[in-house]
Amino acid sequence: MTGHDPLDVAAIKKDFPILDREVRGGRLVYLDSANTSQKPRAVLEAMETYYERCNANVHRGTYQIAEEATNALEGARATVARFIGARSPKELVLTKNATEALNLVAKAWGRANLREGDAVVLTELEHHANIVPWHQLHDELGIELRWIPVTADGHVDLTDLDRLVDGAKVVSFAAMSNVLGTLLPVERLVGAAHDAGAIAVIDASQYVPHVGTDVQAWGADFVAFTGHKMLGPTGIGALWGTEAILDATPPFLTGGEMILNVTKEGFTVNELPWKFEAGTPPIAEAVGLGAAADYLTGLGMEAVREHEVSLTAYALRTLTDRFGDDLRIHGPSEPAERGGVLSFEYRDLHPHDLTQVFDQHGVCVRAGHHCAKPLMRVLGAAATARASLYVYNDEADVDALADAIGEAADFFAL
Numbered sequence: 331m332t333g334h335d336p337l338d339v340a341a342i343k344k345d346f347p348i349l350d351r352e353v354r355g356g357r358l359v360y361l362d363s364a365n366t367s368q369k370p371r372a373v374l375e376a377m378e379t380y381y382e383r384c385n386a387n388v389h390r391g392t393y394q395i396a397e398e399a400t401n402a403l404e405g406a407r408a409t410v411a412r413f414i415g416a417r418s419p420k421e422l423v424l425t426k427n428a429t430e431a432l433n434l435v436a437k438a439w440g441r442a443n444l445r446e447g448d449a450v451v452l453t454e455l456e457h458h459a460n461i462v463p464w465h466q467l468h469d470e471l472g473i474e475l476r477w478i479p480v481t482a483d484g485h486v487d488l489t490d491l492d493r494l495v496d497g498a499k500v501v502s503f504a505a506m507s508n509v510l511g512t513l514l515p516v517e518r519l520v521g522a523a524h525d526a527g528a529i530a531v532i533d534a535s536q537y538v539p540h541v542g543t544d545v546q547a548w549g550a551d552f553v554a555f556t557g558h559k560m561l562g563p564t565g566i567g568a569l570w571g572t573e574a575i576l577d578a579t580p581p582f583l584t585g586g587e588m589i590l591n592v593t594k595e596g597f598t599v600n601e602l603p604w605k606f607e608a609g610t611p612p613i614a615e616a617v618g619l620g621a622a623a624d625y626l627t628g629l630g631m632e633a634v635r636e637h638e639v640s641l642t643a644y645a646l647r648t649l650t651d652r653f654g655d656d657l658r659i660h661g662p663s664e665p666a667e668r669g670g671v672l673s674f675e676y677r678d679l680h681p682h683d684l685t686q687v688f689d690q691h692g693v694c695v696r697a698g699h700h701c702a703k704p705l706m707r708v709l710g711a712a713a714t715a716r717a718s719l720y721v722y723n724d725e726a727d728v729d730a731l732a733d734a735i736g737e738a739a740d741f742f743a744l
């Protein structure tokens with residue numbers, strides 16, 4: 331890395347067994363962490379140890395290993411709650427992923443609190459997970475969706491913010507764009523929501539893995555994120571909410587675990603956060619997520635962010651110097667205003683053709699609409715190639731990407 335890298339990436343790479351394997355006869359260059367991250371040995375071992383030593387169902391066991399399993403689950407919840415600055419583990423509902431967390435907000439809070447004509451404000455850069463549940467409420471209840479526009483340089487356009495939030499009931503937005511890397515002005519949007527009497531919902535799926543998060547400082551009502559993008563396993567995510575709003579929200583999924591009592595006449599709900607956790611939870615996955623949060627804490631989230639800003643700056647510089655106007659990189663040009671997500675198009679080459687050539691060189695990059703079709707329409711692109719950086723990436727990975735773009739250009743004789 332040019333200058334001092336706050337992370338020892340060579341040592342970090344060794345923590346990720348998958349980075350040792352070969353693909354297509356060479357090393358694996360993984361540049362798709364915005365899609366899903368790789369998992370360090372600490373996470374894999376925590377899950378394996380859980381299964382090998384104390385696998386049992388939780389909250390209902392009367393024997394030692396069931397007690398240990400419950401402690402492992404609740405310990406992981408406390409770790410993750412601390413990782414995002416929650417006041418208490420009670421505020422952290424474990425879900426399957428961010429999509430389920432956002433559905434919980436729309437379906438449980440939304441159905442109980444929204445009526446025909448109520449407005450929900452979104453931005454044009456949202457992931458489908460923060461759009462489709464609201465579309466469903468539009469169809470079901472007749473709510474109105476309003477959209478904060480995105481500018482040509484990938485920022486949200488706040489010119490009309492006061493008018494857009496006026497009279498709204500919900501303002502729901504991503505803290506970081508999964509396509510453009512844009513960091514959104516979270517405090518400003520939360521403030522505007524609250525001034526208008528709306529609740530603020532944050533999709534922090536791309537933020538929590540990359541930037542130190544303090545949900546109390548944000549002051550929002552709900553924050554959703556997902557485990558597999560932050561070095562944790564798939565099948566686990568979380569919804570943070572203030573105790574007040576979680577208390578006032580009816581349960582989402584129902585059945586076992588989420589009740590205090592059930593009679594033939596009805597049921598009463600469990601305390602927070604179990605009220606929202608129907609059925610046997612993803613115990614090993616929660617343990618893995620706790621280990622992931624510990625691993626990131628060990629690296630230091632300030633160092634993680636600093637590393638990504640300088641590696642993003644290196645990538646923007648390298649790619650622009652080498653390919654000039656042939657390569658169109660979307661999103662803010664200033665590394666400090668973005669995460670390490672680089673969506674690009676090379677001349678008129680289809681991104682799928684591009685990434686197929688990359689694959690021949692062991693370079694993993696996603697191509698497509700990235701589950702953000704309304705944004706793709708704003709960008710005027712059906713698809714982009716998206717390279718995304720994380721703690722185990724270094725300048726050699728960026729150079730491999732640049733070489734792969736060069737190979738694709740040669741292959742298609744552009």
Ligand SMILES: Cc1ncc(COP(=O)(O)O)c(C=O)c1O
Pocket residue numbers: 364365427428429430457459460504506507508533535536556557558567701
């Ligand atoms: C901004 C954003 N929100 C939500 C999601 C959904 O995450 P999951 O598929 O884990 O629910 C993603 C995943 O790509 C994302 O990038």
